[in-house]
Amino acid sequence: MRAADPGADVLWRSAQRQTQVLAAKLEEFPQIPIPAGLTHFCRTVSEIRSAADVSAAQLQLARVSVPVRMVNLDLRGAHCVVDDRGDVDESPVAVCVASYQSSPIVDVFVAQPHEAYPIEMVVRLPFWPQWAQRCYVEPVTTFSREALTIPRYEFTLDDVVSDDGGIVLTGVNHMTCHVQQPIHGPTIDCPITVRFVADGRQETVDVAGYRRLRLRPFDPARDRLTEHPQTDQRLLKMYDALVSPAFDTADVRAFCRLFGASVTAAQSIMFDKVFRCGTSVTESQFHDELEQRLRNDPTLGGRLTRRDRVAGGFDDLLTKAVATATRRSRELAG
Secondary structure, eight states, rough: TTTTTTTTTHHHHHHHHHHHHHHHHHHHHHOOOOOOOHHHHHHHHHHHSHHHHHHHHHHHHHOOOOOOOOOOOOGGGGGGOOOOOOSSSSSOEEEEEEETTTTOOOEEEOTTTTTOOEEEEEEEEEOBOOSSSSSEEEOSSSTTTEEEOOOOOOGGGGGEEETEEEEEEEEEEEEEEOOOOTTOOOOEEEEEEEEEEEETTEEEEEEESEEEEEEEETTTTSSSSSSSSHHHHHHHHHHGGSSSSOHHHHHHHHHHHHHHHHHHHHHHTSSSSGOOOOOOOOHEEEEEEHHHHHHHOOOTOOOOOSSSSTTEEOOOEEEEEHHHHHHHHHTOOO
């Protein structure tokens, strides 16, 4: 940094000064629970003397858990499973955490087409309202269930598990996504709702914690890349040219899948001993090897053809979706 940026020393001193301010704040409010790792990080930054020390400090900070206060539960009745204070105006606050394979979904969830994902929903409440018979927890979406099947959870009093913090409801349901969006399409935002229902009465309660489930369908222009960052940057730059309403969504997604799979296969072929420098490889051998690797690629699903008559000649390898787009282009051209 000192060679590239003459102001590196200023940035260094500024970072150390900001850390001193943070450390002073931590000491000013001892009643707030602070992870010990954060205090160690402040001490590490104050002792930085080289760029190598910066990397060590960053690694130390990455391991510090964030003390997030999710919801202020009224613990006076925490041991009461059912609210026995009568019909009061105060409603419980629900903390919802959606997880996939035991990992909380804290970022955008990428869904592969035609694949079912078991989504676990954990709901924490201070109590169960005395009048309620059932509790429904579900993300809300404007898509039809044919396009997007959002998990819906139904609980009764028999599903309640109590602890020192109140009650916990846990359920698992499946989610499928058949939405077809253009590449670089927007995230689908699904706010989570919690409703208590009884005969003739329904009440929606406030949700804290993760208030929404964000997801989007698999995007071959940004989700299926190679293992080499330099190649990924070039591919993403190329795919930016396809972000236009003038292109058919299905055609663009098919092209990105095929091209990304071809680049990945080509990179693996480069390191295969059969194709080392100095060896003699025929065009037919190369296409045989490429075809085998493309057929094994899960994003293509085996939808591969070879030696098709297109554009006045024969192609080498083609996916069925790209073949359809090619025929469509020829029809439009006359």
